[in-house]
Amino acid sequence: MKSNREDPLLNMVAQAQAGDLEALHQIIIRFKPVIQKVSLTASINEQDDLEQDLTEMLIKKILNYPLNSAPDYSSFCNRLYKAAN
Secondary structure (H helix, E strand, O other), rough: OOOOOOOOHHHHHHHHHOOOOHHHHHHHHHHHHHHHHHHOOOOOOOHHHHHHHHHHHHHHHHHHHHHHHHHHHHHHHHOOOOOOO
């Protein structure tokens, strides 16, 4: 398992948890394509709401993510993707 210093995403998560809003924003941007793809599964009238809900869920997951037992980048992405579905 990589340490936080070796994994840019986990490093950004640690920064976001420490209150760095720019780091939080960068993570959201990184996951925006996945959020948009999942939101396309909803009806056209509900896509914006779903995108907002998924973004809110992502923020909560980032802020509460247990960094002391963090997996590698792929596992982290898979967990976030599964949480969004």
